[in-house]
Amino acid sequence: MTHAVQFTHVSRLFGEVKAVDRVSIDIEDGEFFSMLGPSGSGKTTCLRLIAGFEQPSAGSIRIHGQEAAGLPPYQRDVNTVFQDYALFPHMNVRDNVAYGLKVKGVGKAERIKRADEALSMVALEGYGARKPVQLSGGQRQRVALARALVNRPRVLLLDEPLGALDLKLREQMQSELKKLQRQLGITFIFVTHDQTEALSMSDRVAVFNKGRIEQVDTPRNLYMKPATTFVAEFVGTSNVVRGELAQALSGNPDAFSIRPEHIRFAEGVAASRDVEVSGVLHDIQYQGSATRYEVKLDSGQTLTVSQANSQWLDTGAHHQAGQRVTVRWAREAMIALHDAPRESPEIAPCEAH
Amino acid sequence: MGQTFTGSAPMQRQSPLRHFSNLLYRRPNLYLSLLLIPPLLWFGAIYLGSLLGLLWQGFYTFDDFSMTVTPDLTLANFGALFNPANFDVIRRTLTMAVAVSIASAIVAFPIAYYMARYTTGKTKAFFYIAVMMPMWASYIVKAYAWTLLLAKGGVAQWFVQHLGLAPVLQWLLSAPGIGGSTLSTSHLGRFMVFVYIWLPFMILPIQASLERLPPSLLHASADLGATPRQTFMQVILPLSVPGIAAGSIFTFSLTLGDFIVPQLVGPPGYFIGSMVYAQQGAIGNMPMAAAFTLVPIVLIAIYLAIVKRLGAFDAL
Numbered sequence: 001m002t003h004a005v006q007f008t009h010v011s012r013l014f015g016e017v018k019a020v021d022r023v024s025i026d027i028e029d030g031e032f033f034s035m036l037g038p039s040g041s042g043k044t045t046c047l048r049l050i051a052g053f054e055q056p057s058a059g060s061i062r063i064h065g066q067e068a069a070g071l072p073p074y075q076r077d078v079n080t081v082f083q084d085y086a087l088f089p090h091m092n093v094r095d096n097v098a099y100g101l102k103v104k105g106v107g108k109a110e111r112i113k114r115a116d117e118a119l120s121m122v123a124l125e126g127y128g129a130r131k132p133v134q135l136s137g138g139q140r141q142r143v144a145l146a147r148a149l150v151n152r153p154r155v156l157l158l159d160e161p162l163g164a165l166d167l168k169l170r171e172q173m174q175s176e177l178k179k180l181q182r183q184l185g186i187t188f189i190f191v192t193h194d195q196t197e198a199l200s201m202s203d204r205v206a207v208f209n210k211g212r213i214e215q216v217d218t219p220r221n222l223y224m225k226p227a228t229t230f231v232a233e234f235v236g237t238s239n240v241v242r243g244e245l246a247q248a249l250s251g252n253p254d255a256f257s258i259r260p261e262h263i264r265f266a267e268g269v270a271a272s273r274d275v276e277v278s279g280v281l282h283d284i285q286y287q288g289s290a291t292r293y294e295v296k297l298d299s300g301q302t303l304t305v306s307q308a309n310s311q312w313l314d315t316g317a318h319h320q321a322g323q324r325v326t327v328r329w330a331r332e333a334m335i336a337l338h339d340a341p342r343e344s345p346e347i348a349p350c351e352a353h
Numbered sequence: 354m355g356q357t358f359t360g361s362a363p364m365q366r367q368s369p370l371r372h373f374s375n376l377l378y379r380r381p382n383l384y385l386s387l388l389l390i391p392p393l394l395w396f397g398a399i400y401l402g403s404l405l406g407l408l409w410q411g412f413y414t415f416d417d418f419s420m421t422v423t424p425d426l427t428l429a430n431f432g433a434l435f436n437p438a439n440f441d442v443i444r445r446t447l448t449m450a451v452a453v454s455i456a457s458a459i460v461a462f463p464i465a466y467y468m469a470r471y472t473t474g475k476t477k478a479f480f481y482i483a484v485m486m487p488m489w490a491s492y493i494v495k496a497y498a499w500t501l502l503l504a505k506g507g508v509a510q511w512f513v514q515h516l517g518l519a520p521v522l523q524w525l526l527s528a529p530g531i532g533g534s535t536l537s538t539s540h541l542g543r544f545m546v547f548v549y550i551w552l553p554f555m556i557l558p559i560q561a562s563l564e565r566l567p568p569s570l571l572h573a574s575a576d577l578g579a580t581p582r583q584t585f586m587q588v589i590l591p592l593s594v595p596g597i598a599a600g601s602i603f604t605f606s607l608t609l610g611d612f613i614v615p616q617l618v619g620p621p622g623y624f625i626g627s628m629v630y631a632q633q634g635a636i637g638n639m640p641m642a643a644a645f646t647l648v649p650i651v652l653i654a655i656y657l658a659i660v661k662r663l664g665a666f667d668a669l
Contacts, residue, residue, distance in 0.1 A: 053572050073575040086573035090591045100577035103587070151577065 002065040004029045004155050004187040005050055010059035012045050019045040021211035022059070027189060029064075029154075032181050034190045034198040037208030038234070046208075047157050047191045051080050064154060074103075078155040079148035083163060085140045087132040093119070093143050094128030100151040118150035119143075121180070138169045145180075155187045162197065174201055195235045199223065207231050223259075229337045232257040237304060239263075240337065245299045249275050255337045260292065260306035262333040265319070266326035275334070278326040279303070281319055293319065295327055303327065411643035422639055430644035439628075443648055446625040449540075450608035450652075453547040454555075454601040460548065461555035461600065462593075468556075469563035484553050492550070496617045499546045503537035503618065510536065533620045543619030550614065551607055555600035562596025563589070598660045605656055609649040625649060 005027040012020040020042045027033045035043035048054040049061060052073035061068045068076060079100070087096050094115050095102075101111035119125055122142035132140055141161055148156055158177075162170045178201050181188045192198050198205045199219040206216045207230070215227040226232035229240055238257040247253045266276060279297035293305040305327055319325070367375075377384040414425040433439060468480045487495065502508050513522050526532040526539055533539025566589065574584040612626030623631065625648055633642035 051572075051576055053575075073572070074578045074580055078576075080573070080576045082569050082573055084567065084569055086567065086569035088570060088573075088588060099574070099579075099587070103574075103577065103579040103583045147577065 002029070003027055003062070004031065004064060005189065006060075006062040007046070007049075008060045008062075010046075010049065010056045010061055012042075012049060012054055013057045018211045020049070020056075023211070023213055024059075025206055025213065025216060027187060028203075030185050030187055032178065032188045032190065032201060032203045034192060034202040034205045035208060036192055036195060036198040036205050036235070038193060041208035042211040043191050043193075043206075043208045044159060045211075047080075047159055047189065050076075050155070050189065051078060051157055052076050077153055078157055079151050079153040080157040080159060081141075081144045081148050081161045083159045083161065085132075085144040085161075087140055087143055087147070089132055091131075092128065093124070093130050093132065093135070096132065096143060097128075097147045097150050099147065104151075114150055115146075118146040121149065122146045137164055138173070141165065141173065145177075149180075149184070149186075153186065155189060156181075158188060158190045160192055161190075162192075162194075170197075177201065199235070207234060209234070224335075226257065226335060227338065229255060229257070232335065232337055237306075239303045241301065245297070245301055248299075249277060250331075250334055252336075256334045257337055258303075258329055258334055260304040261290075261308070263303065263305045263327050263329045264307065265305070266328045271330070273331045274328045275331055276326055276328040277303075278324065281321055281323045281325050284319060284321055295325060407643050408647060409643075410639050411641075411647060413640040413643075415638045415640045420637055422637075430640045431647070433641065434644055434648065439645075442623045442625060442628050445622060446609055447652060449544065449547065449624070450605045452544060453551065453608045454604040456544070456548050457552055457555040457604045458559075458597050458601060461552055461559055462597070465556050465559035465593075465596070466563055466589075468560045469566075484556050487550075488553050493613060495550060496546065496614050499542075499549070500537050500617050503535070503542045503545070505535045505537070507537070537618055538620055540619055543614060546614050546618045547604075547608055547611070551604040554603035554607065555597075558599035558603075559593055559596040562593045562599075566592050594663075601660075602653070602657070606649065606653050609652060 003026045005025070007023050007025045009022045009024055010020060011018060011022055023042070023046065025046075035046055037043045045054060049056055050063065050068070052068065052071060052075075056069055063076060063078060088099065091099070094112065097118050098111040098115040101114060106114070116125070116128060119128060122145050124139060124142050124146065127135070127139065127143075132143065135143065141164075144161070162173050165173060174197060177188070177190075190198070190201065199222070202219055204216060204218055205222055207214045207222065209230045215222060215231045217225070217227075222231065222235050226235060226238070232238040232240060237260050239260065240255055240257050241249060242255040243253070246255055250256055277297055279295045281293060282296040282302065283294040285292040288309070290306050290308050293307070295303045295305055297303060377387075410422075411430050412426045412428070414423050414427050414429070415421075416423060434443065464480075464484070468477065468484075472480055504510075510522075513519055522536070525541060526534070526536070531540045531544070533542065536542040536545075570588055570592075571584055574588045575581075579587060610626050612624065612630045615622075615624035615627045625645055629642045629645045632638045632645060
């Protein structure tokens with residue numbers, strides 16, 4: 001089986017800056033794959049390398065088995081949904097959607113039919129005659145999606161397409177995109193800096209940092225078994241414990257991470273596998289579905305503890321700032337961390353399939 | 354923490370100037386009218402008023418015998434525009450204006466495209482200066498310089514001879530409609546001078562329109578399968594049409610009104626501008642000059658209507 005997209009030791013230099021540094025990834029056919037990372041981490045450059053707007057300085061990029069280095073964007077069977085949508089302002093919605101068909105010489109009747117089909121796929125029937133300026137942000141985004149999908153690409157690239165939408169619309173689009181991807185069976189490669197978005201939509205996520213990949217894994221593994229300190233801190237919230245405190249708590253000088261929701265306030269007798277530590281309750285933030293506590297340990301480090309407000313009678317209500325507390329967690333919840341990715345994290349097996 | 358804020362102190366002592374600016378802040382309409390009244394007075398009374406006054410004179414009667422103007426209203430002057438001799442002037446000017454606009458657009462586009470898409474920082478500044486520098490020199494000096502450049506035995510001819518293109522030039526100069534005895538007395542020479550002089554007015558608007566074109570649109574076009582040629586025809590050119598239209602409005606109207614270049618370069622024969630100049634200066638026929646003044650105004654109005662009909666302003 002060939003991979004939809006395969007990076008082998010790909011680098012992209014801008015002068016002295018390594019935007020992408022010896023990255024290798026295998027993206028499976030039909031997969032929803034996300035590239036997650038802070039800005040400047042190289043994820044967008046990787047997307048542009050696949051689209052053909054950038055050429056690699058070194059390494060090989062294969063799209064469905066075919067070497068892509070040197071191919072211009074218009075000879076690649078991939079389409080992009082741009083961050084700013086990039087709709088043509090002088091064309092109406094239908095002409096925008098039909099553009100890819102027009103430049104490939106598809107007949108007028110055929111391309112109008114397919115453009116209207118694509119518009120109905122994104123729930124924009126009847127908007128064909130409008131100009132992009134007459135649409136809302138969410139509608140423009142759907143037009144951009146229809147314009148890319150009408151060409152029936154085998155790989156769809158999405159460059160932070162939801163970034164400009166408000167939260168409710170974004171959540172709605174997330175589930176629609178996921179549904180669309182399942183229905184069409186196309187490979188989606190989704191670039192985002194929003195870890196919630198990446199976790200909730202993807203089959204697998206690649207976490208980028210400084211032009212390199214820290215970890216490629218399923219959302220669950222990424223969260224539960226972060227391979228590096230960076231992943232632990234970037235994906236979700238983590239308490240990273242190092243040095244003497246780590247030695248004291250785990251009996252091992254290596255850094256470890258513990259998720260806030262895996263820590264609870266000590267009540268009753270500790271189980272034999274539990275780790276306990278005490279400190280002063282420093283700050284309490286009520287967040288609706290959960291309450292977040294900052295506990296300042298005697299060693300000086302602050303631990304974040306999160307408790308779901310799953311009871312109606314708020315169990316956390318009796319905690320007060322300044323109070324002395326003991327917290328505990330199961331030893332299994334501690335995740336050993338490595339500062340740098342182990343060699344070849346890219347050959348991580350695709351566990352989602 | 355134990356701090357109290359005494360915020361009322363600065364409110365009490367107010368200079369009259371502060372008081373006035375507060376008043377303007379509270380009443381934006383007052384502010385706007387204070388800003389707009391002087392230019393509106395200038396524009397309304399002095400500019401439009403004198404223009405209408407001039408056009409009104411087009412209805413006056415000029416007595417050929419006594420060479421005097423009497424305020425008897427007549428349409429004869431406007432009718433006289435359609436005399437074969439006068440109509441010839443209008444046709445000649447209009448043809449030149451259209452030709453100059455088309456040629457300027459063709460010459461300006463690559464320069465503007467290069468400036469907008471490929472230059473940054475110092476190179477861009479260099480191009481701006483290079484494009485605008487000729488505008489700093491006196492217009493009359495440039496026009497005279499061109500008469501020398503194009504004259505018999507001038508630089509242009511020397512170049513043509515050394516390139517072995519003399520027969521080509523001869524062939525061009527003998528062509529009817531564009532020819533003449535030498536470059537400096539031919540329609541072709543006059544056309545070249547016009548294109549040279551108005552070129553910056555075409556480059557800058559096209560450059561501005563290309564500058565506004567987001568690079569992501571070009572990426573999107575390529576991404577959807579368009580070759581560079583298709584991207585140019587389908588995206589770049591349509592979106593630069595407002596710039597070309599703006600530039601052509603300059604080149605078209607400036608050519609229609611010019612009265613110096615037609616006198617210095619090219620074959621004898623009046624242009625609209627030189628006709629107005631002759632009528633009111635040499636002859637003193639103010640009514641006929643006023644009637645001729647109406648011609649460029651009407652032509653430009655028609656031109657704008659055509660440009661608008663072609664959709665040049667849709668993408669603004």
